[in-house]
Amino acid sequence: MAILGFLMIGTFLYLVMSKRVSVLIAFALVPIIFALIGGFGLEIGKMMLDGIVKVTPTGIMIGFSILYFGLMIDRGLFDPMISRLIRFAKGDPLKIVMATAIITLIVALDGDGSATFMITVTALLPIYKRLGMSSLTLAGVVALGAGVMNIIPWGGPLARAMVSLGAESSELFNPIIPAMLAGAVWVVFVSYIFGKKERKRIGMIKISNKGDSMESGEIAATLEMSSSLPKLYWFNLILTISLIVALIMEIIPVPVLFIVAFAIALLVNFPDVKKQQEQIASHAQSMVMVCTTIFAAGIFTGILSGTKMIDAMAVSMVSAIPDWLGGHLPILVAVASMPLSLIFSPDAFYYGLLPVLSEAGAAFGVDPIEIGRAALLGNGTTGFPLSPLNPSVFVLIGLCKVDLGDLQKKIFFWAFGSTIVMTIVALLTGAIPL
Structure with missing residues (x-):
């Protein structure tokens, strides 16, 4: 066998x-x-x-989380973060990739791999697309960061080890905190290597507001920087933060949590039934796959x-x-x-x-x-x-x-x-x- x-x-x-x-x-x-x-x-x-x-619970959770974060991306929840990150990076792919690693290490503190992937990728993927950067590089850096941070006590592996060995969290986790921190430093170092490769591949990118002229010989990415926040931004932000807090605290089962959160978000952002159906259909393919x-x-x-x-x-x-x-x-x-x-x-x-x-x-x-x-x-x-x-x-x-x-x-x-x-x-x- x-x-x-x-x-x-x-x-x-x-x-x-x-x-x-x-x-x-x-x-x-x-x-x-x-x-x-x-x-x-x-x-x-x-x-x-x-x-x-x-x-099945995992399938339900992931399916509705795709719908939820897809809705939030469509409504521009992450646009302010994207704009600030692009301004900080100043068209440098190296800085963007390293920022990806740091953001992942922070977001991964929620202890849920799926949530980390959804939050980090949905926030950063538009940047990579707009600047012509590799989505495989994004996936790789996010994977490395989430992997190291999954050691935290509220992550799945340590909880399983506690049950299997009849041990306390402090016995298993506390002695390997220095090792985990070293792993985080390694991830940032690897992101530097990946970023250097991206910079060499596509060069420094000229970012300008819509309508500005571009210098010849540079890869240009046009991004309209709006000073106004997207419609219902604060509601969507508070709802998403509440969702993440509830995920960490495990107030109710995670699959149910995503169903409820998506239902609320869909109702408030799209009061019209026809618009609700169109929104669901726009992300149905990803959900089914x-x-x-x-x-x-x-x-x-x-x-x-x-x-x-x-x-x-x-x-x-x-x-x-x-x-x-x-x-x-x-x-x-x-x-x-x-x-x-x-x-x-x-x-x-x-x-x-x-x-x-x-x-x-x-x-x-x-x-x-x-x-x-x-x-x-x-x-x-x-x-x-x-x-x-x-x-x-x-x-x-x-x-x-x-x-x-x-x-x-x-x-x-x-x-x-x-x-x-x-x-x-x-x-x-x-x-x-x-």
Whole structure:
């Protein structure tokens, strides 16, 4: 079963990264084929349904969040921020890319990857489009920043690790704060490299008000700078801030929160029923593309769990660790944690593999808490924006309109670099042992 599981995931990653088939088709058909090979027959139906049911809240949340933030973009909520950022950057792609990294690191404090992607990309994508910059660069920088910041206690990975290891947040998080800060510095450094490449590709951009003359030989971007705020700006701003606060405080379930927020925003901004329908239709394609992929991902995770492939894979990985390496298990887990995000979903890793790894570490005299800290340096954090097993990644690539394979190729090395930098700092500060 372990071999079958590894083959299934390897086949899926190959098909997606090589662009042989779309992600949706790979999610839906690859696991079915391997489950049939495993002899599960009629049991497959229930496994798939269980997986779909599990991702349904995520699908609802992402679907309505696309509609909500699409409405806010259409109503100009982010225009003042865009104008100020462009004035600050003064047509320098390097400054814009670095500003993207800093904004992402700040927005990601909400602890929700999907919300971070939606807020950051919807605010910055118009700038990239207007100036002719690469949306893949935007997606890459946002992914790197969100990945590092996903270590925070109210993020998903640390919460899962707490449950899996029976640990307190302070035990896991506090010792790796210096490592997380180092990771944030690394992200800004990488954004500088990306920005230099963008500056070399398109040059300095002349920004002028509409109607001004442009100098020849320069790439020109015309942006009308209006001093007046968009209609209903303050209402939309207060509603959006309230939404983000409610997301962080988890006042009500997130899917319900987005449905209610979108309904209020739609009613106030478009009182006419016909206009409401037109607004929904304008973003329906993006919503359908992302949501269908998420539900197809439910089939993949449902079969992976239901067939017990994931359990067999975890046991086989631990059994392959030689005795001489057992005492250095935290370092091994830290270095491998980011690539393992492509194989294990956060739930599968923290609830399935981490307990096995912690037990194995205990046998070698390693504190399970140290295994947990090591895992947080990559799995579900720096690796989650690249993993097809994480539904929120489809929010990022859907909004930026980039291919998952292209995103993986562009930033895998840099995301792995984030983990390596944080691992080095964690070793130096004693968060994980040598």
